[in-house]
Amino acid sequence: MSAAHYVVKRKRTHSEPFDPLKLHASIVAACLAVRTLEGEAHLAAERVTRHVIEWLSSKTEVTSADLRRVASSHLQKYHSEAAYMYEHHVLIA
Amino acid sequence: MAKQKFDYDLIVIGNGAGGGVAADIVASSSKRVAIIEGDTLGGQCPNWGCVPTKALLHAANIYDAAKHGANFGIRAAAVGYNYPSVKAWKDLAVKRTGAATSQKYYQARGIHLFNGEAHFISPHEITVNRRHLSAEHFLVSTGSQWVIPDIVGLKNVPYLTPRTALDLIRPPKSIFIVGGGAVGVEFAELFSIFGSKVYIADFAPRLLPREDDEVGDMLGEHFTKHRGMSVLTKTKVTRVAREGIVTRVTYVRGGTEHTVKVDQVLIASGKTPTVDIGLENAGIEYSPKGIEVDEHLQTSAKHIYASGDVLGRYMYTHTAVYESRIVAHNLLNKNKVTPDYTAVPRVTFTTPEVASVGKSEADCLKRDLSIKTGIAPINIIGRSNIADQRDGFVKVITDRKGTLLGGTVVSPHAGEVIHELTLAIQHGMSAAEVANTLHAFPTWSEAVRVACTKIKL
Numbered sequence: 001m002s003a004a005h006y007v008v009k010r011k012r013t014h015s016e017p018f019d020p021l022k023l024h025a026s027i028v029a030a031c032l033a034v035r036t037l038e039g040e041a042h043l044a045a046e047r048v049t050r051h052v053i054e055w056l057s058s059k060t061e062v063t064s065a066d067l068r069r070v071a072s073s074h075l076q077k078y079h080s081e082a083a084y085m086y087e088h089h090v091l092i093a
Numbered sequence: 094m095a096k097q098k099f100d101y102d103l104i105v106i107g108n109g110a111g112g113g114v115a116a117d118i119v120a121s122s123s124k125r126v127a128i129i130e131g132d133t134l135g136g137q138c139p140n141w142g143c144v145p146t147k148a149l150l151h152a153a154n155i156y157d158a159a160k161h162g163a164n165f166g167i168r169a170a171a172v173g174y175n176y177p178s179v180k181a182w183k184d185l186a187v188k189r190t191g192a193a194t195s196q197k198y199y200q201a202r203g204i205h206l207f208n209g210e211a212h213f214i215s216p217h218e219i220t221v222n223r224r225h226l227s228a229e230h231f232l233v234s235t236g237s238q239w240v241i242p243d244i245v246g247l248k249n250v251p252y253l254t255p256r257t258a259l260d261l262i263r264p265p266k267s268i269f270i271v272g273g274g275a276v277g278v279e280f281a282e283l284f285s286i287f288g289s290k291v292y293i294a295d296f297a298p299r300l301l302p303r304e305d306d307e308v309g310d311m312l313g314e315h316f317t318k319h320r321g322m323s324v325l326t327k328t329k330v331t332r333v334a335r336e337g338i339v340t341r342v343t344y345v346r347g348g349t350e351h352t353v354k355v356d357q358v359l360i361a362s363g364k365t366p367t368v369d370i371g372l373e374n375a376g377i378e379y380s381p382k383g384i385e386v387d388e389h390l391q392t393s394a395k396h397i398y399a400s401g402d403v404l405g406r407y408m409y410t411h412t413a414v415y416e417s418r419i420v421a422h423n424l425l426n427k428n429k430v431t432p433d434y435t436a437v438p439r440v441t442f443t444t445p446e447v448a449s450v451g452k453s454e455a456d457c458l459k460r461d462l463s464i465k466t467g468i469a470p471i472n473i474i475g476r477s478n479i480a481d482q483r484d485g486f487v488k489v490i491t492d493r494k495g496t497l498l499g500g501t502v503v504s505p506h507a508g509e510v511i512h513e514l515t516l517a518i519q520h521g522m523s524a525a526e527v528a529n530t531l532h533a534f535p536t537w538s539e540a541v542r543v544a545c546t547k548i549k550l
Contacts, residue, residue: 006223008214015223055369059212061220063374066212 006061015061023071024049030086031079044078099217101125103424104228106211106219106370109136110413111234111401113195116204118421126204127228129211129221135192137236137402138410141256146279148186149259150442152179153286157444164481174287176263183259213371216394230396232420233377233384234413237364237402242271245332250340252333253359255280264289265356269342271330272362273300275441278312280359282443285320292353294325294344301441305454305488305501307468308447312503315445315484323353333358366403389429390420398424407437436519440508445471445485448511451499451518454490464498465491467524467547471504474543475535480505487544489514495523495550504537513541524548 005018024045031041051074052067068087075083103119105112108130120126133140152174162169187193199206209222218227239254241247253261253268255276264287270277273295281293293316295302299309300316309326316322325346332343339354366383378385378393383405390398398420401413416432423429441447457464471477471485485504491497500514517527528545532538 008220059210061214061223062212063214063371065374066371069373 005056008063031082034081048074099227099229101127101228103230105232107234109236110410114417115421120202120204129207131210139190139192145183145259148183157286213375216375233399234401235367235403240363240365246334250335267355268357269355270359277361291322294328366405388431389423436515438515446507448507449501450515467544469540469543471540474539487540489544491524
């Protein structure tokens with residue numbers, strides 16, 4: 001993953017390079033929180049992360065809220081319950 | 094309380110027709126203005142939309158007229174074309190718009206230009222190439238982009254879009270056009286004139302489905318009989334696959350699956366507003382159909398305006414320019430104005446041209462309006478005889494009292510003729526008033542007068 005994509009953090013005090021592993025982990029956590037099998041959680045996280053990376057390809061800087069929104073809209077396709085959890089429980093990861 | 098300071102008074106996101114005009118007007122009132130453009134200055138219309146397509150069509154029409162000069166005693170046996178030269182002509186027409194080199198103009202006006210994709214990070218702040226810019230007001234005029242339909246195999250085959258089709262170095266031997274709207278039919282005509290075998294497919298029951306029924310029916314017949322195209326209405330393209338140097342297109346029509354092999358596939362199945370710019374971070378309400386605005390073109394975040402294709406209303410250059418002017422006025426004045434879409438003309442540059450304005454018959458039926466229609470075929474007027482152009486008509490629609498509501502012109506120069514009806518509809522004139530106006534003989538506009546005389550109260 002290119003480090004050219006930056007994420008403006010919630011309080012807008014700083015921005016940091018986009019970390020796909022962090023996104024992956026947060027999606028896995030959301031899936032596991034709704035009692036998804038670990039393998040399924042990793043599979044969904046992998047797919048969603050791929051979508052997000054594709055979406056990011058035309059952008060240089062986005063907000064963490066953007067990441068959450070885009071990731072949850074894709075997660076919705078694979079696991080709607082986890083998507084709800086991901087979207088509404090900000091501190092889940 | 095200290096006044097909130099911003100980098101700019103206005104930041105315009107998108108330098109197309111919907112943005113540039115407002116930026117220019119607002120900057121002339123000594124305001125600090127910046128424009129953010131992620132692509133070519135000038136946007137779609139001058140660079141890869143109206144201007145290049147019409148330049149190519151103009152060249153094609155000259156070639157076509159020369160080829161068919163025999164009826165008028167013109168020998169045309171040796172007429173040919175050199176497509177790279179045709180393309181060079183198109184490039185010259187694009188260059189002469191000056192859009193791509195308008196940087197100096199804006200700099201002279203004190204407008205700051207930033208090249209990059211803008212993304213809202215808060216209601217008053219955007220990021221462009223990681224540079225954060227703030228403004229008191231914003232104008233979102235990000236335009237639209239082509240929709241790529243969900244066709245099996247499309248991702249794995251090379252296909253053209255209306256933008257990339259402009260840069261072909263030679264017309265394809267055969268082309269399958271997905272989409273029978275205005276852009277699809279214009280490209281169909283262009284490539285057909287230059288000798289391509291054209292298949293044009295649309296899910297709708299006729300070409301130009303947004304126009305009145307008679308228009309699509311006539312154009313479909315014209316394309317089939319005079320241009321040798323395969324017009325595939327009520328058709329769903331289901332699959333595409335690469336086979337060597339050709340593309341195999343599979344489509345379903347009338348419940349039966351068919352397959353054709355073509356050199357190129359052109360996807361022209363409509364446009365969608367460009368809304369992926371972090372609108373949520375600014376509190377702007379939108380849907381995939383476009384940004385929602387009030388009567389003053391203000392979004393749900395009142396300091397942010399929107400204009401042009403991104404509204405998802407009328408995706409025309411002239412409406413975008415009009416909306417841009419409205420936004421500039423509303424930004425600079427307390428008495429805000431509202432756009433009036435009573436008489437929006439639209440033109441499709443085929444032969445014959447198709448132009449319409451105001452309400453279509455289908456619009457009126459949807460609204461349950463009681464209407465009268467008057468139709469005049471163009472072959473009854475003198476100009477048709479002189480030019481030997483027989484296909485076409487003028488149709489006018491009025492309310493019960495005879496006030497004009499809409500009109501359609503299918504004829505040579507329809508794009509010019511339509512403005513008589515545009516003026517009449519905009520100012521609430523009746524068909525009788527138009528019918529009683531002198532029209533010069535022999536002109537195509539006479540058909541407008543004849544159509545208006547057919548409205549009986």
